[in-house]
Amino acid sequence: MPPLKYFRALLLLPLALLAGCDMVLLNASGDIARQQGQLIIVSTVLMLLIIVPVIGLTIFFAWKYRQSNKEATYKPDWDHSTELELAIWGAPLLIIIALGAITWISTHTLDPYRPLRRIEPGRPVPANVKPLTVEVVALDWKWLFIYPEQGIATVNELAAPVDRPILFKITASSVMNSFFIPALAGQIYAMPGMETKLNAVINKPGEFEGFSANFSGAGFSGMRFKFHGVSEPDFEAWVRTVRTSNAGELSRAGYQVLERPSEREPVRHFSSVAPDLYHAILNRCVDRNKMCMDQMMAIDADGGLGKVGAYNVAPRAWQPDAAIAPRTYVTAMCSVNDPAGLSLPLSTASIREE
Incomplete structure:
Protein backbone atom coordinates (compact mmCIF):
# COMPACT_ATOMS: atom_id res chain seq x y z
CA MET A 1 0.00 0.00 0.00
CA PRO A 2 1.42 3.43 -0.95
CA PRO A 3 2.34 5.78 1.95
CA LEU A 4 -0.54 8.14 1.11
CA LYS A 5 -3.06 5.33 1.51
CA TYR A 6 -1.52 4.41 4.86
CA PHE A 7 -1.96 8.01 5.95
CA ARG A 8 -5.61 8.08 4.84
CA ALA A 9 -6.32 4.81 6.66
CA LEU A 10 -4.77 6.27 9.81
CA LEU A 11 -7.04 9.33 9.57
CA LEU A 12 -10.13 7.13 9.16
CA LEU A 13 -9.24 4.90 12.13
CA PRO A 14 -10.90 7.14 14.79
CA LEU A 15 -14.12 7.21 12.74
CA ALA A 16 -14.06 3.44 12.49
CA LEU A 17 -13.61 3.12 16.25
CA LEU A 18 -16.54 5.47 16.85
CA ALA A 19 -18.83 3.81 14.31
CA GLY A 20 -20.52 1.64 16.96
CA CYS A 21 -20.78 4.37 19.60
CA ASP A 22 -24.04 5.97 20.67
CA MET A 23 -23.26 9.70 20.56
CA VAL A 24 -26.06 10.48 22.99
CA LEU A 25 -24.20 13.40 24.58
CA LEU A 26 -23.91 15.18 21.23
CA ASN A 27 -27.34 14.14 19.92
CA ALA A 28 -29.50 14.25 23.04
CA SER A 29 -33.28 14.00 23.18
CA GLY A 30 -33.66 16.58 25.97
CA ASP A 31 -33.24 20.32 25.49
CA ILE A 32 -30.88 20.79 28.46
CA ALA A 33 -28.62 17.91 27.41
CA ARG A 34 -28.68 19.19 23.82
CA GLN A 35 -27.51 22.63 24.92
CA GLN A 36 -24.76 21.02 26.98
CA GLY A 37 -23.70 18.98 23.96
CA GLN A 38 -23.53 22.12 21.84
CA LEU A 39 -21.41 23.74 24.54
CA ILE A 40 -18.94 20.85 24.27
CA ILE A 41 -18.76 21.25 20.48
CA VAL A 42 -18.31 25.05 20.58
CA SER A 43 -15.62 24.81 23.27
CA THR A 44 -13.78 22.11 21.34
CA VAL A 45 -13.85 24.10 18.09
CA LEU A 46 -12.57 27.24 19.82
CA MET A 47 -9.67 25.34 21.35
CA LEU A 48 -8.90 23.63 18.03
CA LEU A 49 -8.47 27.08 16.49
CA ILE A 50 -5.24 27.24 18.50
CA ILE A 51 -4.28 23.58 18.74
CA VAL A 52 -4.47 22.72 15.02
CA PRO A 53 -2.34 25.68 13.79
CA VAL A 54 0.23 25.07 16.53
CA ILE A 55 0.55 21.37 15.66
CA GLY A 56 0.61 22.17 11.94
CA LEU A 57 3.26 24.88 12.29
CA THR A 58 5.37 22.66 14.56
CA ILE A 59 5.46 19.96 11.88
CA PHE A 60 6.05 22.57 9.16
CA PHE A 61 8.99 24.21 10.99
CA ALA A 62 10.56 20.85 11.84
CA TRP A 63 10.39 19.87 8.17
CA LYS A 64 11.41 23.21 6.65
CA TYR A 65 14.35 23.85 8.95
CA ARG A 66 15.68 20.31 9.08
CA GLN A 67 19.44 19.95 8.90
CA SER A 68 19.42 18.52 5.40
CA ASN A 69 17.47 21.45 3.89
CA LYS A 70 20.26 23.74 2.72
CA GLU A 71 17.83 26.18 1.06
CA ALA A 72 16.14 27.22 4.35
CA THR A 73 16.94 30.72 5.61
CA TYR A 74 19.56 30.65 8.39
CA LYS A 75 19.38 33.53 10.90
CA PRO A 76 21.17 32.55 14.11
CA ASP A 77 20.92 36.11 15.54
CA TRP A 78 17.12 36.46 15.10
CA ASP A 79 15.32 36.91 18.45
CA HIS A 80 12.14 38.98 18.03
CA SER A 81 9.15 39.70 15.78
CA THR A 82 6.35 42.03 16.82
CA GLU A 83 3.95 40.41 14.36
CA LEU A 84 4.65 36.95 15.77
CA GLU A 85 4.29 38.19 19.35
CA LEU A 86 0.89 39.69 18.56
CA ALA A 87 -0.25 36.46 16.92
CA ILE A 88 1.14 34.19 19.65
CA TRP A 89 -0.44 36.16 22.52
CA GLY A 90 -3.40 37.83 20.84
CA ALA A 91 -5.11 34.76 19.38
CA PRO A 92 -5.10 32.70 22.63
CA LEU A 93 -6.26 35.76 24.56
CA LEU A 94 -9.26 36.16 22.25
CA ILE A 95 -10.05 32.44 22.61
CA ILE A 96 -9.89 32.67 26.41
CA ILE A 97 -12.18 35.72 26.40
CA ALA A 98 -14.67 33.87 24.19
CA LEU A 99 -14.54 30.74 26.36
CA GLY A 100 -14.96 32.84 29.50
CA ALA A 101 -18.03 34.59 28.09
CA ILE A 102 -19.58 31.28 26.98
CA THR A 103 -18.86 29.71 30.37
CA TRP A 104 -20.43 32.60 32.28
CA ILE A 105 -23.57 32.63 30.12
CA SER A 106 -24.03 28.85 30.05
CA THR A 107 -23.38 28.50 33.80
CA HIS A 108 -26.39 30.72 34.50
CA THR A 109 -28.56 29.51 31.61
CA LEU A 110 -28.06 25.81 32.37
CA ASP A 111 -28.13 26.08 36.16
CA PRO A 112 -29.84 22.82 37.25
CA TYR A 113 -31.72 24.68 40.02
CA ARG A 114 -33.15 27.21 37.57
CA PRO A 115 -36.75 26.54 36.41
CA LEU A 116 -37.03 25.98 32.68
CA ARG A 117 -38.01 28.90 30.49
CA ARG A 118 -38.34 26.90 27.29
CA ILE A 119 -39.20 23.40 26.19
CA GLU A 120 -37.00 23.60 23.11
CA PRO A 121 -35.76 26.42 20.83
CA GLY A 122 -38.66 28.68 19.91
CA ASN A 283 -33.89 14.55 57.25
CA ARG A 284 -32.52 11.16 58.33
CA CYS A 285 -35.49 10.22 60.50
CA VAL A 286 -37.32 7.37 58.76
CA ASP A 287 -37.03 5.61 62.10
CA ARG A 288 -39.54 7.54 64.22
CA ASN A 289 -37.28 7.14 67.25
CA LYS A 290 -34.84 9.56 65.63
CA MET A 291 -35.15 13.31 65.65
CA CYS A 292 -35.32 14.88 62.18
CA MET A 293 -32.46 17.11 61.06
CA ASP A 294 -34.75 20.07 60.42
CA GLN A 295 -36.04 19.75 63.99
CA MET A 296 -32.48 19.68 65.31
CA MET A 297 -31.58 22.77 63.31
CA ALA A 298 -34.69 24.57 64.56
CA ILE A 299 -33.70 23.75 68.16
CA ASP A 300 -30.15 24.96 67.53
CA ALA A 301 -31.50 28.16 65.98
CA ASP A 302 -33.45 28.79 69.20
CA GLY A 303 -30.34 28.36 71.34
CA GLY A 304 -30.21 24.61 71.86
CA LEU A 305 -31.39 22.45 74.76
CA GLY A 306 -28.67 23.16 77.27
CA LYS A 307 -27.76 20.34 79.65
CA VAL A 308 -30.77 18.23 78.76
CA GLY A 309 -29.43 17.85 75.22
CA ALA A 310 -26.45 15.89 76.52
CA TYR A 311 -28.78 13.09 77.69
CA ASN A 312 -30.98 13.02 74.60
CA VAL A 313 -29.04 10.24 72.91
CA ALA A 314 -29.46 6.51 72.62
CA PRO A 315 -27.08 3.73 71.49
CA ARG A 316 -27.74 1.74 68.37
CA ALA A 317 -25.62 -0.82 66.54
CA TRP A 318 -24.32 0.50 63.25
CA GLN A 319 -25.87 -1.42 60.40
CA PRO A 320 -25.30 -3.85 58.83
CA ASP A 321 -22.70 -5.32 61.22
CA ALA A 322 -24.04 -5.38 64.78
CA ALA A 323 -20.61 -6.45 66.06
CA ILE A 324 -19.22 -2.99 65.47
CA ALA A 325 -19.25 -0.71 68.51
CA PRO A 326 -22.66 0.99 68.79
CA ARG A 327 -23.00 4.64 67.78
CA THR A 328 -25.34 7.11 69.38
CA TYR A 329 -27.96 9.28 67.75
CA VAL A 330 -30.40 11.95 68.87
CA THR A 331 -33.73 10.46 69.85
CA ALA A 332 -37.16 11.87 69.15
CA MET A 333 -38.78 14.10 71.72
CA CYS A 334 -42.34 13.70 72.88
CA SER A 335 -44.46 14.23 75.95
CA VAL A 336 -45.76 11.40 78.08
CA ASN A 337 -49.34 11.78 76.82
CA ASP A 338 -48.65 12.27 73.12
CA PRO A 339 -47.93 9.63 70.47
CA ALA A 340 -44.33 9.09 69.48
CA GLY A 341 -43.04 10.96 66.48
CA LEU A 342 -44.91 14.24 67.03
CA SER A 343 -42.89 17.42 67.27
CA LEU A 344 -43.84 19.36 70.42
CA PRO A 345 -42.77 22.62 72.07
CA LEU A 346 -39.61 22.21 74.09
CA SER A 347 -41.31 23.41 77.25
CA THR A 348 -43.57 20.33 77.29
CA ALA A 349 -41.07 17.84 75.88
CA SER A 350 -39.46 15.11 77.88
CA ILE A 351 -36.69 12.68 77.07
CA ARG A 352 -37.66 9.17 76.19
CA GLU A 353 -35.07 6.49 76.97
CA GLU A 354 -34.44 3.86 74.35
Whole structure:
Protein backbone atom coordinates (compact mmCIF):
# COMPACT_ATOMS: atom_id res chain seq x y z
CA MET A 1 0.00 0.00 0.00
CA PRO A 2 1.42 3.43 -0.95
CA PRO A 3 2.34 5.78 1.95
CA LEU A 4 -0.54 8.14 1.11
CA LYS A 5 -3.06 5.33 1.51
CA TYR A 6 -1.52 4.41 4.86
CA PHE A 7 -1.96 8.01 5.95
CA ARG A 8 -5.61 8.08 4.84
CA ALA A 9 -6.32 4.81 6.66
CA LEU A 10 -4.77 6.27 9.81
CA LEU A 11 -7.04 9.33 9.57
CA LEU A 12 -10.13 7.13 9.16
CA LEU A 13 -9.24 4.90 12.13
CA PRO A 14 -10.90 7.14 14.79
CA LEU A 15 -14.12 7.21 12.74
CA ALA A 16 -14.06 3.44 12.49
CA LEU A 17 -13.61 3.12 16.25
CA LEU A 18 -16.54 5.47 16.85
CA ALA A 19 -18.83 3.81 14.31
CA GLY A 20 -20.52 1.64 16.96
CA CYS A 21 -20.78 4.37 19.60
CA ASP A 22 -24.04 5.97 20.67
CA MET A 23 -23.26 9.70 20.56
CA VAL A 24 -26.06 10.48 22.99
CA LEU A 25 -24.20 13.40 24.58
CA LEU A 26 -23.91 15.18 21.23
CA ASN A 27 -27.34 14.14 19.92
CA ALA A 28 -29.50 14.25 23.04
CA SER A 29 -33.28 14.00 23.18
CA GLY A 30 -33.66 16.58 25.97
CA ASP A 31 -33.24 20.32 25.49
CA ILE A 32 -30.88 20.79 28.46
CA ALA A 33 -28.62 17.91 27.41
CA ARG A 34 -28.68 19.19 23.82
CA GLN A 35 -27.51 22.63 24.92
CA GLN A 36 -24.76 21.02 26.98
CA GLY A 37 -23.70 18.98 23.96
CA GLN A 38 -23.53 22.12 21.84
CA LEU A 39 -21.41 23.74 24.54
CA ILE A 40 -18.94 20.85 24.27
CA ILE A 41 -18.76 21.25 20.48
CA VAL A 42 -18.31 25.05 20.58
CA SER A 43 -15.62 24.81 23.27
CA THR A 44 -13.78 22.11 21.34
CA VAL A 45 -13.85 24.10 18.09
CA LEU A 46 -12.57 27.24 19.82
CA MET A 47 -9.67 25.34 21.35
CA LEU A 48 -8.90 23.63 18.03
CA LEU A 49 -8.47 27.08 16.49
CA ILE A 50 -5.24 27.24 18.50
CA ILE A 51 -4.28 23.58 18.74
CA VAL A 52 -4.47 22.72 15.02
CA PRO A 53 -2.34 25.68 13.79
CA VAL A 54 0.23 25.07 16.53
CA ILE A 55 0.55 21.37 15.66
CA GLY A 56 0.61 22.17 11.94
CA LEU A 57 3.26 24.88 12.29
CA THR A 58 5.37 22.66 14.56
CA ILE A 59 5.46 19.96 11.88
CA PHE A 60 6.05 22.57 9.16
CA PHE A 61 8.99 24.21 10.99
CA ALA A 62 10.56 20.85 11.84
CA TRP A 63 10.39 19.87 8.17
CA LYS A 64 11.41 23.21 6.65
CA TYR A 65 14.35 23.85 8.95
CA ARG A 66 15.68 20.31 9.08
CA GLN A 67 19.44 19.95 8.90
CA SER A 68 19.42 18.52 5.40
CA ASN A 69 17.47 21.45 3.89
CA LYS A 70 20.26 23.74 2.72
CA GLU A 71 17.83 26.18 1.06
CA ALA A 72 16.14 27.22 4.35
CA THR A 73 16.94 30.72 5.61
CA TYR A 74 19.56 30.65 8.39
CA LYS A 75 19.38 33.53 10.90
CA PRO A 76 21.17 32.55 14.11
CA ASP A 77 20.92 36.11 15.54
CA TRP A 78 17.12 36.46 15.10
CA ASP A 79 15.32 36.91 18.45
CA HIS A 80 12.14 38.98 18.03
CA SER A 81 9.15 39.70 15.78
CA THR A 82 6.35 42.03 16.82
CA GLU A 83 3.95 40.41 14.36
CA LEU A 84 4.65 36.95 15.77
CA GLU A 85 4.29 38.19 19.35
CA LEU A 86 0.89 39.69 18.56
CA ALA A 87 -0.25 36.46 16.92
CA ILE A 88 1.14 34.19 19.65
CA TRP A 89 -0.44 36.16 22.52
CA GLY A 90 -3.40 37.83 20.84
CA ALA A 91 -5.11 34.76 19.38
CA PRO A 92 -5.10 32.70 22.63
CA LEU A 93 -6.26 35.76 24.56
CA LEU A 94 -9.26 36.16 22.25
CA ILE A 95 -10.05 32.44 22.61
CA ILE A 96 -9.89 32.67 26.41
CA ILE A 97 -12.18 35.72 26.40
CA ALA A 98 -14.67 33.87 24.19
CA LEU A 99 -14.54 30.74 26.36
CA GLY A 100 -14.96 32.84 29.50
CA ALA A 101 -18.03 34.59 28.09
CA ILE A 102 -19.58 31.28 26.98
CA THR A 103 -18.86 29.71 30.37
CA TRP A 104 -20.43 32.60 32.28
CA ILE A 105 -23.57 32.63 30.12
CA SER A 106 -24.03 28.85 30.05
CA THR A 107 -23.38 28.50 33.80
CA HIS A 108 -26.39 30.72 34.50
CA THR A 109 -28.56 29.51 31.61
CA LEU A 110 -28.06 25.81 32.37
CA ASP A 111 -28.13 26.08 36.16
CA PRO A 112 -29.84 22.82 37.25
CA TYR A 113 -31.72 24.68 40.02
CA ARG A 114 -33.15 27.21 37.57
CA PRO A 115 -36.75 26.54 36.41
CA LEU A 116 -37.03 25.98 32.68
CA ARG A 117 -38.01 28.90 30.49
CA ARG A 118 -38.34 26.90 27.29
CA ILE A 119 -39.20 23.40 26.19
CA GLU A 120 -37.00 23.60 23.11
CA PRO A 121 -35.76 26.42 20.83
CA GLY A 122 -38.66 28.68 19.91
CA ARG A 123 -41.08 27.03 22.38
CA PRO A 124 -41.34 28.72 25.80
CA VAL A 125 -42.88 26.84 28.70
CA PRO A 126 -46.64 27.54 28.73
CA ALA A 127 -47.77 29.58 31.72
CA ASN A 128 -50.35 26.97 32.79
CA VAL A 129 -47.97 23.99 32.72
CA LYS A 130 -46.83 22.70 36.11
CA PRO A 131 -43.55 20.73 36.28
CA LEU A 132 -43.74 17.05 37.11
CA THR A 133 -42.07 16.57 40.50
CA VAL A 134 -40.01 13.42 41.03
CA GLU A 135 -38.23 12.71 44.31
CA VAL A 136 -35.08 10.68 43.70
CA VAL A 137 -33.30 8.63 46.38
CA ALA A 138 -29.97 6.91 45.69
CA LEU A 139 -29.87 3.66 47.66
CA ASP A 140 -27.28 0.89 47.92
CA TRP A 141 -27.35 -0.08 45.04
CA LYS A 142 -30.56 0.95 43.34
CA TRP A 143 -32.69 4.01 42.61
CA LEU A 144 -35.97 4.91 44.28
CA PHE A 145 -38.30 7.34 42.46
CA ILE A 146 -41.23 8.85 44.34
CA TYR A 147 -44.02 10.70 42.52
CA PRO A 148 -45.59 12.79 45.32
CA GLU A 149 -48.45 14.20 43.22
CA GLN A 150 -49.38 10.79 41.83
CA GLY A 151 -48.79 9.01 45.15
CA ILE A 152 -46.71 6.19 43.66
CA ALA A 153 -43.11 5.02 43.75
CA THR A 154 -40.86 2.85 41.61
CA VAL A 155 -37.48 1.19 41.88
CA ASN A 156 -35.11 1.37 38.90
CA GLU A 157 -37.77 2.70 36.52
CA LEU A 158 -38.60 6.29 35.66
CA ALA A 159 -41.20 7.73 33.30
CA ALA A 160 -42.14 11.28 32.32
CA PRO A 161 -44.27 12.95 29.63
CA VAL A 162 -42.61 14.41 26.56
CA ASP A 163 -42.38 18.23 26.44
CA ARG A 164 -43.33 18.65 30.09
CA PRO A 165 -40.80 20.20 32.51
CA ILE A 166 -39.53 17.85 35.21
CA LEU A 167 -38.30 18.90 38.64
CA PHE A 168 -36.08 16.30 40.26
CA LYS A 169 -35.45 16.54 44.02
CA ILE A 170 -32.46 14.35 44.73
CA THR A 171 -30.95 12.89 47.90
CA ALA A 172 -29.20 9.69 49.04
CA SER A 173 -29.61 7.19 51.85
CA SER A 174 -26.01 6.44 52.83
CA VAL A 175 -23.13 7.49 50.59
CA MET A 176 -22.61 10.09 47.90
CA ASN A 177 -23.87 9.17 44.44
CA SER A 178 -24.51 10.85 41.10
CA PHE A 179 -27.80 10.91 39.17
CA PHE A 180 -27.19 10.90 35.40
CA ILE A 181 -29.44 10.46 32.36
CA PRO A 182 -27.22 11.51 29.42
CA ALA A 183 -30.14 12.02 27.02
CA LEU A 184 -31.93 14.30 29.51
CA ALA A 185 -29.40 16.51 31.31
CA GLY A 186 -25.98 16.55 32.95
CA GLN A 187 -25.19 14.60 36.09
CA ILE A 188 -25.89 15.98 39.54
CA TYR A 189 -24.79 14.61 42.88
CA ALA A 190 -27.00 12.86 45.42
CA MET A 191 -25.85 13.27 49.03
CA PRO A 192 -27.32 11.98 52.31
CA GLY A 193 -28.92 14.66 54.44
CA MET A 194 -28.85 17.13 51.55
CA GLU A 195 -31.12 17.88 48.60
CA THR A 196 -30.00 18.81 45.12
CA LYS A 197 -32.34 19.77 42.29
CA LEU A 198 -32.43 19.29 38.56
CA ASN A 199 -34.81 20.92 36.08
CA ALA A 200 -35.02 19.20 32.71
CA VAL A 201 -37.32 18.16 29.87
CA ILE A 202 -37.41 15.28 27.40
CA ASN A 203 -38.41 16.23 23.84
CA LYS A 204 -38.51 12.86 22.10
CA PRO A 205 -40.31 9.66 23.10
CA GLY A 206 -38.15 6.64 23.75
CA GLU A 207 -36.32 4.53 26.29
CA PHE A 208 -33.14 6.06 27.66
CA GLU A 209 -30.36 4.86 29.93
CA GLY A 210 -29.87 6.24 33.43
CA PHE A 211 -27.16 5.32 35.90
CA SER A 212 -24.90 6.42 38.73
CA ALA A 213 -21.77 8.30 37.64
CA ASN A 214 -20.09 8.21 41.05
CA PHE A 215 -18.48 5.07 42.51
CA SER A 216 -20.36 4.04 45.64
CA GLY A 217 -19.27 0.52 46.49
CA ALA A 218 -19.57 -3.10 45.41
CA GLY A 219 -22.90 -2.82 43.58
CA PHE A 220 -22.12 0.44 41.80
CA SER A 221 -21.95 -1.08 38.31
CA GLY A 222 -25.53 -2.35 38.64
CA MET A 223 -27.05 1.02 39.56
CA ARG A 224 -28.79 1.41 36.21
CA PHE A 225 -32.38 2.19 35.32
CA LYS A 226 -34.58 2.93 32.32
CA PHE A 227 -36.07 6.35 31.72
CA HIS A 228 -39.17 6.29 29.53
CA GLY A 229 -40.16 9.42 27.62
CA VAL A 230 -43.84 8.97 26.74
CA SER A 231 -46.84 11.00 25.64
CA GLU A 232 -49.11 12.55 28.28
CA PRO A 233 -51.88 9.92 27.78
CA ASP A 234 -49.32 7.10 27.97
CA PHE A 235 -47.88 8.58 31.15
CA GLU A 236 -51.33 8.70 32.75
CA ALA A 237 -51.88 5.09 31.69
CA TRP A 238 -48.52 4.12 33.23
CA VAL A 239 -49.49 5.84 36.50
CA ARG A 240 -52.81 3.97 36.55
CA THR A 241 -50.98 0.70 35.97
CA VAL A 242 -48.70 1.33 38.94
CA ARG A 243 -51.62 2.40 41.14
CA THR A 244 -53.66 -0.70 40.35
CA SER A 245 -50.75 -3.07 40.82
CA ASN A 246 -50.69 -5.34 43.85
CA ALA A 247 -47.31 -4.08 45.02
CA GLY A 248 -48.77 -2.39 48.09
CA GLU A 249 -47.68 0.70 49.99
CA LEU A 250 -44.12 1.91 50.47
CA SER A 251 -44.33 2.71 54.18
CA ARG A 252 -41.54 3.79 56.48
CA ALA A 253 -41.05 0.19 57.58
CA GLY A 254 -41.05 -0.96 53.97
CA TYR A 255 -38.46 1.65 53.07
CA GLN A 256 -36.16 0.44 55.86
CA VAL A 257 -36.27 -3.02 54.30
CA LEU A 258 -35.75 -1.60 50.79
CA GLU A 259 -32.82 0.49 52.03
CA ARG A 260 -30.75 -2.59 52.85
CA PRO A 261 -27.88 -3.06 50.37
CA SER A 262 -28.77 -5.21 47.38
CA GLU A 263 -27.33 -5.53 43.87
CA ARG A 264 -29.02 -5.51 40.47
CA GLU A 265 -32.48 -5.00 41.92
CA PRO A 266 -35.31 -5.65 39.41
CA VAL A 267 -37.93 -3.04 38.59
CA ARG A 268 -40.50 -2.70 41.37
CA HIS A 269 -43.67 -0.64 41.73
CA PHE A 270 -45.48 0.69 44.79
CA SER A 271 -49.12 1.65 44.39
CA SER A 272 -48.96 4.16 47.26
CA VAL A 273 -46.34 5.92 49.36
CA ALA A 274 -46.25 7.27 52.89
CA PRO A 275 -46.87 11.00 52.34
CA ASP A 276 -43.93 12.17 54.48
CA LEU A 277 -41.45 9.49 53.40
CA TYR A 278 -39.15 11.68 51.29
CA HIS A 279 -39.04 14.33 54.01
CA ALA A 280 -38.05 11.64 56.51
CA ILE A 281 -35.38 10.23 54.18
CA LEU A 282 -33.93 13.68 53.55
CA ASN A 283 -33.89 14.55 57.25
CA ARG A 284 -32.52 11.16 58.33
CA CYS A 285 -35.49 10.22 60.50
CA VAL A 286 -37.32 7.37 58.76
CA ASP A 287 -37.03 5.61 62.10
CA ARG A 288 -39.54 7.54 64.22
CA ASN A 289 -37.28 7.14 67.25
CA LYS A 290 -34.84 9.56 65.63
CA MET A 291 -35.15 13.31 65.65
CA CYS A 292 -35.32 14.88 62.18
CA MET A 293 -32.46 17.11 61.06
CA ASP A 294 -34.75 20.07 60.42
CA GLN A 295 -36.04 19.75 63.99
CA MET A 296 -32.48 19.68 65.31
CA MET A 297 -31.58 22.77 63.31
CA ALA A 298 -34.69 24.57 64.56
CA ILE A 299 -33.70 23.75 68.16
CA ASP A 300 -30.15 24.96 67.53
CA ALA A 301 -31.50 28.16 65.98
CA ASP A 302 -33.45 28.79 69.20
CA GLY A 303 -30.34 28.36 71.34
CA GLY A 304 -30.21 24.61 71.86
CA LEU A 305 -31.39 22.45 74.76
CA GLY A 306 -28.67 23.16 77.27
CA LYS A 307 -27.76 20.34 79.65
CA VAL A 308 -30.77 18.23 78.76
CA GLY A 309 -29.43 17.85 75.22
CA ALA A 310 -26.45 15.89 76.52
CA TYR A 311 -28.78 13.09 77.69
CA ASN A 312 -30.98 13.02 74.60
CA VAL A 313 -29.04 10.24 72.91
CA ALA A 314 -29.46 6.51 72.62
CA PRO A 315 -27.08 3.73 71.49
CA ARG A 316 -27.74 1.74 68.37
CA ALA A 317 -25.62 -0.82 66.54
CA TRP A 318 -24.32 0.50 63.25
CA GLN A 319 -25.87 -1.42 60.40
CA PRO A 320 -25.30 -3.85 58.83
CA ASP A 321 -22.70 -5.32 61.22
CA ALA A 322 -24.04 -5.38 64.78
CA ALA A 323 -20.61 -6.45 66.06
CA ILE A 324 -19.22 -2.99 65.47
CA ALA A 325 -19.25 -0.71 68.51
CA PRO A 326 -22.66 0.99 68.79
CA ARG A 327 -23.00 4.64 67.78
CA THR A 328 -25.34 7.11 69.38
CA TYR A 329 -27.96 9.28 67.75
CA VAL A 330 -30.40 11.95 68.87
CA THR A 331 -33.73 10.46 69.85
CA ALA A 332 -37.16 11.87 69.15
CA MET A 333 -38.78 14.10 71.72
CA CYS A 334 -42.34 13.70 72.88
CA SER A 335 -44.46 14.23 75.95
CA VAL A 336 -45.76 11.40 78.08
CA ASN A 337 -49.34 11.78 76.82
CA ASP A 338 -48.65 12.27 73.12
CA PRO A 339 -47.93 9.63 70.47
CA ALA A 340 -44.33 9.09 69.48
CA GLY A 341 -43.04 10.96 66.48
CA LEU A 342 -44.91 14.24 67.03
CA SER A 343 -42.89 17.42 67.27
CA LEU A 344 -43.84 19.36 70.42
CA PRO A 345 -42.77 22.62 72.07
CA LEU A 346 -39.61 22.21 74.09
CA SER A 347 -41.31 23.41 77.25
CA THR A 348 -43.57 20.33 77.29
CA ALA A 349 -41.07 17.84 75.88
CA SER A 350 -39.46 15.11 77.88
CA ILE A 351 -36.69 12.68 77.07
CA ARG A 352 -37.66 9.17 76.19
CA GLU A 353 -35.07 6.49 76.97
CA GLU A 354 -34.44 3.86 74.35
